Amino acid sequence: MYEAVIAELDHLDGPDLLAPLVTGRLCGNIALISSFGAESAVLLHMAASIDRSLPVITLDTGKLFAEAIAYRAQLTALLGLTDVRVVRPDADALRALDAAGSLHRRDPDRCCHIRKVLPLEEALSGFKAWISGRKRYHGGLRTDVSTLEEDDGRLKADPLARFTHLEIEAYLDHHRLPRHPLIEKGYFSIGCAPCTVAGGSTDNPRAGRWSGLSKMECGIHRSPAPSCNSARPASDFR
Template sequence: MRREAIFDPAEAQVAALNATLSDAAPETVLAHVLADFAGRIALVSSFGAESVVLLHMISRIDRALPVLFLDTELLFPETLAYQYEVAQALGLTGVRMVRPDAAELAAADPQGLLHRDDPDACCALRKTRPLEAALGGYGAWITGRKQHQTGARSGLSLFELDAGGRVKVNPLLNWSGQDVRHYVDAHALPRHPLVGRGYPSIGCAPCTSPVAPGESPRAGRWRGRDKEECGIHFIDGRAVRRAGAA
């Protein structure tokens, strides 16, 4: 006997959004989802090398939108200073610091050296679990992921479902590094100070190194390890995307 397909309204919603907005400009996508998910959507931002683009777009639509900033407590001092600078420059009033649980941190990584032996466990402790807890009250979130960044991201869709059934929005999925630079220049936006020192992709200080000319922009992330994602967008080594959400 043939099983009937189970109708998933969340997947149907994502499919409809992809069909409707697949060719829309990022600003149009953002305005649409901020209206559709009013009060139930946040931007997750690392305040890294390219983050200022989405932050600027958001500032022109809703400066009070929740912006979840993951402070792993292993970030570069420059990133923390840049976060404050950008928030002030753009008038963002909804920035919320998301930190790892202090008790978990003391139990699992009391010396702050877990990243040396088990970077996946460190990312789970300092990023994945804290973000999952912070997203608990939201129905959708916005990311700055782009298709060109890694092989795993090449199949990104504009709208996806995460493992918790929340809608994940990737407004810049088709943008190149050159597109980002042009936007930053056109709007005279502040740049992360480490970009000019050879860091085109910036994560935690112990796991990020400068990139040499000709290397991939993300070559400095977890250099020497078979790892290219922190885990926020992956579960069990697979992209957090549910079938049918493309």
Template sequence: MAVIENALYDELNFRLGRLDGIELIAAAAYGPLGGRLALVSSFGTEAAVLLHMVSRVDRDLPVIFLETGMLFPETLAYRDQLIDRLGLRNVQSETPDPVDHAREDPEDELWITNPDACCAFRKVRPLAKALSRVDGWISGLKRHHGGGRAEVMPVERDGRRVKLNPLAFWDRDQILGYFDTHDLPRHPLESQGYASIGCIPCTSRTRPGDDLRSGRWSGRAKTECGIHTMSDGAGI
């Protein structure tokens, strides 16, 4: 993998920064990042939108899925449903290093005392390893999620590579409209009050009117797992 130089990043930002949705994905996949681009997907409540767009552009484009070992069975079933429905041919499940697991969290209880460390070995480090194979990655970050995501741009510099956020400016109504237009299945836990879904211990139901991500690490100051705040020091 080559480090994205400033000149190339400026070119990508100029060429892609005014695009969104499927147009941004297609321009990146068939342009300077062709063959060196991957989508990172949680297969969560809004994930089907980007997955559907990718399936329309290139069903062989790598889709990185972080199988933390603590996901809801419903998420794994939804992943399999979408893979089949959309004809995705290159979904890559990344798991925590077994040595790290045995050393850092053999009882699977690290999330209680140190959720940041739990996310680091279950998500951040596996993703860093997966992204070492590409020069750009696609994420589902959206401004309407608020918090640290409120200022995301369609094209961003992310350490040594480029990060694309095709839905950066999409609001909730646009997301729901896309589901309806393309008759996409919803995550089975969404109807049970889960607006944003991650690992079982750190995900809770939300109430009507709550922020979409208020059910993640509820009662803690933590708001992100860390994959969107990685730096070169984390192997990215």
């Protein structure tokens, strides 16, 4: 369905990719998914520079760090985002499956499913495309992330897929964007509080997620298809 769009745009990155998606043929039918995590300010700033009214969907699992909630409010105000949709898990599902709030200890995959996957599926209903902030340098299942792909009938865009850690840091510095408050406490990647510990490195930023388990993803992202856009020219994304 989206082969022509992918062929036309998948060589682009950052705002060069975002702009034609957000203001072009998918205008009004595309949403940005953000965790308001360690590097989220970059993609949110790019999107806000194009259209501050772009729907931004963020998951509040009920297990977030207080610092993460405060950072979400800070970035929303700073960037002037006008349509941030905070999505929460279904209350009935939580009462039935996780009344004690301890499911993450027994079955973290199921916990992610009811607190993240199902709410996001509902929130994306009606949208033809969505934008996420995955990057290849995060490793694991993200090593071969494409900038554009079709995912369950929708177009999925990852404008930062080919960005490096140095480029992310340079963008944050250039635009004087505030860092996540947990970064200075040693967190390189930030998820739910019970399943995230301080740690990680620039080579493996997600090491603190589900520490001690083989689990690498929450389930909202499927394994990427083999990529045909593995390289990009050096660019200045200011």
